[in-house]
Amino acid sequence: MTSLTSHPSAAAAATATSAGPAVSVRDVRKAFRLPHQQYSTLKERVLHPFRTTTYDVLQAVDDVSFEVAEGEFFGIVGRNGSGKSTLLKCLAGIYDIDEGHLEVNGRLSPFIELGVGFNMDLTARDNVMINAIMLGLTRQQARERFDDIIAFAELEEFLDLKLKNYSSGMTVRLAFSVAIQVDAEVLLIDEVLAVGDAAFQQKCFAEFQRMKEAGRTILFVTHDMSAVERFCDRAVLLEKGRMIDLGEPAAIGRRYNELNFGRTVHQLPGDDEERFGDQEAQIVDAWFESRDGERIVEAAHGTPVRAVIEARFHADIDDPIFGFTLRNQVGTTIFATTTDLTHEPTGSFRAGETVVVRMEFQNMLVASEYRLTPSIARAGSGADALDLRADLATVVIHGGHFTGGVVNVPHEFTIERGG
């Protein structure tokens, strides 16, 4: 199976700095003071005027510099607490910066999140008008665009329903539909794609594509590496407020995955580890590796991957069954296999012997994180477990087309015109 990874944006990345920058960030620093007491009172202030309040300083954004060209789709990625949202708020003009230089050329969208200011006690109709005015439309403009907004959200029948009776997906649809009406040249978006069903997500992606083609500059904060790879021309990776990488999205995605999951692979299992079996044979380790036999924590969609189990026997056992179960982030089993399904009897093992079992598979998995649950069972039905260790190894798959599905099954189309 060939690699599906393709980057229409790679060319754009090279030219990203040739146009005048829409956003310019130079040596920006932003710290928060975290006072040790919850809040101060005027009484305390009057009674102890000279007492200095103690606080910790959290350097949320530490010396970050980059430029975003006009018409560029720029990703800001990082783990929780890496300072990406703070940076976005500084850009949006919600927070003041301590040091450095920030420039935004062009009209900036005032929101950084969808559905800001939605009131659950009002109808969708009222909320759309209020939200549109908050975005900077006049009442007149809001009225003119009202039908388009509702049509895009596909909520015509629910116009007079109060928002508290909406599902979260419906609310997001409504919020997104209003937000795209903003006449801004520079859009700042914080985690929009976390919610909404696959079909609507697809529609949002299409809308992003359209905005991109219209030459709008979009800065986009997310955890979703597949979205970054699909839409961004470039991305910046933040960790603890510092910029640790800037460049092509696929590379940033890999760095992010290493950062995020690199350590979980060889993490010592805690006490809460899910483990079954009588331990007469023990799974010592499990990992993923490439065809070259190199241990990996991330792989590109389409490249073959091996899942490996290392086990030690404490008793003589004949024909044990080795099992591999791959689950995705939400815990759905994507793929499971055992040696007794496809392999000949595995042979006899003596106490003290170790074994390494490799299972190579065609990597049809879509971009996401997958966990391997290795198992060993006695010959027979497979129910007599020797050892099973849930989610022992992790691999992150990146690249590939976003389809909304769980796997990308190799396929071909045949189109026949009717006579």
Add this chain to the structure above:
Amino acid sequence: MSATTESTRHRHAPSAFGDDFRRFWNLTVTLATTDFKLRYFGSVLGYFWSLARPLMFFGVLYVVFTQVLRFGGDIEHYPVYLLTSIILWTFFVDTTNACVQCLIMREGLLRKMRFPRLVIPLSVALTALFNLGTNLIAVLVFALASGVELRWTWIEMVPIIAALAVFAIGIGMLLSVLFVRFRDIQPIWEVLSQILFYGSPILYVSAQYEDFEHAAVMANPIAALLTQMRRAFIDPYAPGLISATGGGLRVLVPLIIIAAVFALGLWVFSREAPRIAENL
């Protein structure tokens, strides 16, 4: 398009006013009307409930003062005065009380959206002003029914209410940003507003200028405005602002205090505005 094109800017933390008056005003009105709507249409008896509180207060005070204490017999249209002053006081205290917590209440908006920060306390004041408008209908009906004559001087109510609103907004701006820093502002303001309530001629009326202490009482803007209200709205023979303060430059004292409080509130608010979002 109402959002202005921002050219190169070094820093762009949110200010109190912003740079686009139309957006500022649109936002203020939208927030105020939304709040007003929610209050009135949220329950079947919305209008009734919002009027019930000042009316109940009025009823209790009226019975206690006129029936039990036999007070106000010599005051022309005392019940009308009592109701009007209570309605005006309600506007003042509603505005300031709501302002105390308004920034905290709108935390979501402040943290997620760039807009002029002053919109929040102003929209609170505007909601209270809408409320005052609906309550004044009840006052007018009651006044006319009680035999108060319609006079040209009723127009004076407009600048009186405007001055009261300016005073309330000045205090409101100050309280709202102080509350972000000091959470005991709320009980402190409750006590202070109680003192102001009893220190102002709401239950009683102010007399002619008599001595220096009296002039000091009239420095209180609420006292000054209610006294002028009585002359303009209810009884043209009652002492107004000029005779109650003793005339001369003393007339200016309450007005200067209103202006000074407003200026102070605005200054403190503008200074704090860029950091409101992160201090919440």
